[in-house]
Amino acid sequence: MKRVLPYILSCILLVYLIIVLTFVATKLGEVTCRGVRIAVKNTDVNMFVDEEDIMKAIKKGYGDITNKSIMAVNKDSLERILVKNPMIKSAQVYYSLDGYIHVSIKQRExxxxxxxxxxxxxxxxxxxxxxxxxxxxxxxxxxxxxxxxxxxxxxxxxxxxxxxxxxxxxxxxxxxxxxxxxxxxxxxxxxxxxxxxxxxxxxxxxxxxxxxxxxxxxxxxxxxxxxxxxxxxxxxxxxxx
Missing domain, CATH: 3.40.50.11690 (Cell division protein FtsQ/DivIB)
Structure with a gap:
């Protein structure tokens, strides 16, 4: 029984995560985009890109996303678009249930x-x-x-x-x-x-x-x-x- 218990707990945790992720994905599909929140890291050292550059890249790829479904912007696709900028080392994009798309940018050093x-x-x-x-x-x-x-x-x-x-x-x-x-x-x-x-x-x-x-x-x-x-x-x- 002691050997089986960890396996049972792992299965329960996996099922729970699937349910939670499905619930969040369903809710996000109903959320309207209220805007984009952008954070550019290490700006105290370098200022190669700013919020205006990021918004231009988003609009070029997706147009005006305000008041559209937040899921209309594909996170992985947007990250790939952003790192095409030679001044950007990495980009992370995620949604929040309050209707904002969050973009975190790390500049190249x-x-x-x-x-x-x-x-x-x-x-x-x-x-x-x-x-x-x-x-x-x-x-x-x-x-x-x-x-x-x-x-x-x-x-x-x-x-x-x-x-x-x-x-x-x-x-x-x-x-x-x-x-x-x-x-x-x-x-x-x-x-x-x-x-x-x-x-x-x-x-x-x-x-x-x-x-x-x-x-x-x-x-x-x-x-x-x-x-x-x-x-x-x-x-x-x-x-x-």
């Missing part, structure tokens, strides 16, 4: 802006996203000899490693990529360039840079050098102005 050709962003998933005429994200800028493959597979992960370090995240403003894939970093403070080298296995060189900035350059002054080279083992090579 750029970590790098590449300024070659027409320019583009690379997001936190390592995917290319276009620049926006509505909003400019404050992220590290990269220039130079940059392919999209290199930007997505190597440069973006490197920038994300900089973001994980609060000091470097606040300090590095721009990356210049040379034809041999060596990286030159431009800081926000100090009139000099930092020669990093390749992005692979760069953690030790970055730690060396942090020590130099905190303990070395402060004694000489931020504008004493024109170049700081991290490519040599166990030392920082500086070129005076």
């Amino acid at each position: 750029p970590v790098l802006r590449v300024m070659t050709g027409e320019g583009y962003y690379v997001d936190s998933d390592g995917k290319v996203m276009p620049l926006s005429s509505k909003f400019t994200s404050r992220v590290v800028v990269a220039t130079g000899d940059i392919s999209k493959k290199y930007a997505c597979e190597k440069l973006a992960p490197f920038v994300m490693s900089l973001r994980d370090d609060s000091f470097l995240d606040a300090y590095i403003e721009q990356l210049i990529v040379r034809s041999n894939e060596d990286i030159v970093m431009i800081p926000k403070v100090g009139d000099f360039r930092i020669i990093l080298g390749k992005v692979e296995n760069s953690r030790e060189r970055l730690d060396k840079l942090i020590l130099f900035l905190k303990n070395g350059i402060a004694k000489k002054g931020w504008n004493h050098y024109k170049e700081v080279n991290l490519k040599f083992d166990n030392q920082v090579v500086c070129v005076r102005k």
Whole structure:
């Protein structure tokens, strides 16, 4: 009997859920749409899309839905329509019995802006996203000899490693990529360039840079050098102005 009881309880729960879902679906079929409630997440960081953009997408796909059956808008279909927007990472749509369609939007998060050709962003998933005429994200800028493959597979992960370090995240403003894939970093403070080298296995060189900035350059002054080279083992090579 003890072995059978969990199975019986599971069956009862399944039947209950079916009854509840059937009841809710029936009720929703009788509900008239009163409007759409939209929530766009992480707008404190990025403002690529807003409520107006979402409403335009809904009207383009379904027309004016007010005072129509709330079920006239297919949730899955609307989610697919919304994520076609290159600035949207995910969309969740659901109905409520009070007559509202709820839309929750998560924007894509750029970590790098590449300024070659027409320019583009690379997001936190390592995917290319276009620049926006509505909003400019404050992220590290990269220039130079940059392919999209290199930007997505190597440069973006490197920038994300900089973001994980609060000091470097606040300090590095721009990356210049040379034809041999060596990286030159431009800081926000100090009139000099930092020669990093390749992005692979760069953690030790970055730690060396942090020590130099905190303990070395402060004694000489931020504008004493024109170049700081991290490519040599166990030392920082500086070129005076």
